[in-house]
Amino acid sequence: MTAYNYDANRDEADLLDSAEDIDLEVPLPLVRRFFDRGMTVLAIVLAIAAIIPLFSVLKEIIQRGLSGLSIHVFTSLPAAVGEANVISGFGNAIQGTMVMVSIASLVSIPLGILTAIFLAEFGQAGWLTRSIRFILTVLSGVPSIVVGVFAYALIVLNTIAGYRGFSALAGSVALMVIMLPIVALSTEEALKLVPVPQRLGSSALGGNRFDTTFRIVLPSALAGITTGCLLAVSRAAGETAPLIFTALFSQDWMTSIMDPVASLPVLIYNYASSPFAEQNAMAWTASLVLLVLVLVTNILSRIATRKRAGR
Amino acid sequence: MAKAFDPSLNAGLANDISLEIDLSSTEGEKVWLDKGFTILVGLSALASVAVLFWMSVVVAQQAWPAIQKYGAQFLWSMDWDIGQLLFGALPFIYGTIVTSMIALLIAVPVGIAVALMTSENLLPEWVKSPLAFTVELIAAIPSVIIGLWGIFVFTPVFEPVAMWLYQTFDWLIFFSTPPLGQSVLVAGIILAIMVLPTMAAISREVLLAIPAPLRSASMALGATRWETIFRVMLPTGASGILGAAVLALGRALGETMAVTMVIGNSLQISPSLLDPGTTIAANIALQFPEALDPLHIGALMYLALILFVLTLVVNVAAVFIVQFVSSKGIGG
Numbered sequence: 001m002t003a004y005n006y007d008a009n010r011d012e013a014d015l016l017d018s019a020e021d022i023d024l025e026v027p028l029p030l031v032r033r034f035f036d037r038g039m040t041v042l043a044i045v046l047a048i049a050a051i052i053p054l055f056s057v058l059k060e061i062i063q064r065g066l067s068g069l070s071i072h073v074f075t076s077l078p079a080a081v082g083e084a085n086v087i088s089g090f091g092n093a094i095q096g097t098m099v100m101v102s103i104a105s106l107v108s109i110p111l112g113i114l115t116a117i118f119l120a121e122f123g124q125a126g127w128l129t130r131s132i133r134f135i136l137t138v139l140s141g142v143p144s145i146v147v148g149v150f151a152y153a154l155i156v157l158n159t160i161a162g163y164r165g166f167s168a169l170a171g172s173v174a175l176m177v178i179m180l181p182i183v184a185l186s187t188e189e190a191l192k193l194v195p196v197p198q199r200l201g202s203s204a205l206g207g208n209r210f211d212t213t214f215r216i217v218l219p220s221a222l223a224g225i226t227t228g229c230l231l232a233v234s235r236a237a238g239e240t241a242p243l244i245f246t247a248l249f250s251q252d253w254m255t256s257i258m259d260p261v262a263s264l265p266v267l268i269y270n271y272a273s274s275p276f277a278e279q280n281a282m283a284w285t286a287s288l289v290l291l292v293l294v295l296v297t298n299i300l301s302r303i304a305t306r307k308r309a310g311r
Numbered sequence: 312m313a314k315a316f317d318p319s320l321n322a323g324l325a326n327d328i329s330l331e332i333d334l335s336s337t338e339g340e341k342v343w344l345d346k347g348f349t350i351l352v353g354l355s356a357l358a359s360v361a362v363l364f365w366m367s368v369v370v371a372q373q374a375w376p377a378i379q380k381y382g383a384q385f386l387w388s389m390d391w392d393i394g395q396l397l398f399g400a401l402p403f404i405y406g407t408i409v410t411s412m413i414a415l416l417i418a419v420p421v422g423i424a425v426a427l428m429t430s431e432n433l434l435p436e437w438v439k440s441p442l443a444f445t446v447e448l449i450a451a452i453p454s455v456i457i458g459l460w461g462i463f464v465f466t467p468v469f470e471p472v473a474m475w476l477y478q479t480f481d482w483l484i485f486f487s488t489p490p491l492g493q494s495v496l497v498a499g500i501i502l503a504i505m506v507l508p509t510m511a512a513i514s515r516e517v518l519l520a521i522p523a524p525l526r527s528a529s530m531a532l533g534a535t536r537w538e539t540i541f542r543v544m545l546p547t548g549a550s551g552i553l554g555a556a557v558l559a560l561g562r563a564l565g566e567t568m569a570v571t572m573v574i575g576n577s578l579q580i581s582p583s584l585l586d587p588g589t590t591i592a593a594n595i596a597l598q599f600p601e602a603l604d605p606l607h608i609g610a611l612m613y614l615a616l617i618l619f620v621l622t623l624v625v626n627v628a629a630v631f632i633v634q635f636v637s638s639k640g641i642g643g
Contacts, residue, residue, distance in 0.1 A: 157373075
């Protein structure tokens with residue numbers, strides 16, 4: 001890249017020859033170039049900073065939680081406070097979480113799917129469908145602690161079947177309210193992806209609304225619906241705020257849904273703020289179990305959605 | 312043109328067609344089945360919707376004794392004395408707003424940076440998709456686990472930083488007190504981590520929806536990448552990004568567990584971010600399990616009602632902003 005020296009006496013051929021030597025890449029003014037490079041570096045640094053917490057959380061949970069993991073954590077009850085080096089576990093918390101999430105699913109999944117069917121199949125795109133969808137969106141944004149307060153007022157403060165107080169039922173009701181809009185909205189999305197000609201075809205063959213929905217539309221959308229339900233379940237399994245004052249906690253196995261019951265998230269919360277090191281350690285092990293449960297469900301359902309959407 | 316392959320567009324189209332044709336059978340043996348089914352799904356939809364109204368009524372009803380006793384003064388009273396049954400919400404409202412603001416201050420720029428990194432062609436595809444996926448995965452971690460990590464990992468790591476802030480900037484009112492570990496600032500940063508996925512994912516969708524010719528035109532005029540981003544991409548996507556920020560705010564206001572675990576729970580109003588504080592949600596979580604006096608429960612219900620209304624307003628605003636953007640179709 002020799003510098004181009006202007007010479008008025010050169011002829012045209014000369015000019016053409018030397019044109020190859022001209023640096024056509026006109027450099028940007030330094031300010032603009034620095035701004036561009038600087039912003040790129042800044043954005044990359046911020047993006048890396050954004051994923052550090054996730055990896056830190058995963059690393060710490062595996063590091064601190066794995067050592068406490070044994071068969072006993074699934075089968076034993078928590079040891080009494082201050083007792084180190086004894087067999088201890090949180091089987092009752094796993095049981096409680098499973099029971100409450102199951103009861104919540106039993107109500108919210110059918111109700112959510114029926115709501116979605118109304119929105120996607122029967123909705124006359126009018127104000128009714130739009131407002132129902134809007135209200136469900138708002139419901140999904142209500143803080144989970146407010147949902148807990150609702151369940152508290154509804155169940156804990158009232159006498160049900162001769163019992164008044166904290167219960168697994170109250171916790172289930174709270175989780176139900178949290179799951180409902182997630183199931184309904186994601187199922188509606190899944191139903192919308194089923195092509196209309198399939199419905200028309202079913203109708204042309206004499207299928208009525210009921211047959212069309214249950215034999216054609218729902219089977220086609222099954223993968224998407226499952227995804228939505230799994231997401232709702234994984235969200236409910238990790239919820240703490242609505243459980244601490246509805247299901248409360250228990251040191252024992254659950255025997256009745258009208259009793260206070262332990263759950264994994266509440267156990268982690270209680271043991272995290274405990275002054276005893278062995279309870280802190282147990283909180284990490286419980287986090288490992290809960291995180292594996294939640295992340296596996298979540299990642300599986302996401303992969304299923306991606307494949308379905310063909311991305 | 313390429314939009315014809317967008318499944319969401321097809322879905323919209325499909326929906327429009329189905330509206331015009333009523334597929335219900337009008338004759339035959341199974342008319343009753345169809346009618347019954349229609350009624351069943353209709354009732355289910357109404358029941359789902361009723362939950363929100365039922366919740367509002369129940370919470371308002373339970374808060375009523377406290378509303379009658381303390382009235383609007385509750386909002387700016389600073390007392391919280393369970394023994395004397397004196398209750399005021401100001402420290403909680405203050406803490407909720409301050410932590411949410413810190414969270415937004417961090418999550419908005421970082422979220423936009425992540426959205427740009429995952430939508431621009433700066434990075435190869437095999438870096439972009441996993442990056443977007445990883446950030447979204449943060450949303451799946453239960454908040455109590457983030458709180459546990461906050462107590463045992465983040466707070467100790469952040470302690471020297473807080474100390475440095477205090478020693479270097481103690482003339483600034485925000486850093487004017489010696490750090491004690493748990494603080495409003497730590498809670499704000501933890502909140503930022505939790506709302507980041509919302510911010511990043513929605514901003515990314517918004518940026519990806521901007522038509523390619525807009526950016527090509529800007530580049531063709533000689534603008535550099537970042538000049539294009541600042542003068543074309545971000546202004547075009549501004550309303551969508553605003554919607555993302557409002558949605559993130561809604562999440563930050565109501566987030567409970569992680570904040571409760573790291574904020575220190577002290578009933579003071581201090582301008583220093585290095586002091587411990589409290590939030591509405593944290594106080595509800597801490598005191599509800601032990602609340603026995605009806606007026607104490609009422610005051611907590613009143614707090615819940617305030618939080619409910621606050622998040623309701625913010626979420627409704629976010630829904631409207633996002634709907635406005637999608638109906639406008641971003642740049643045609």
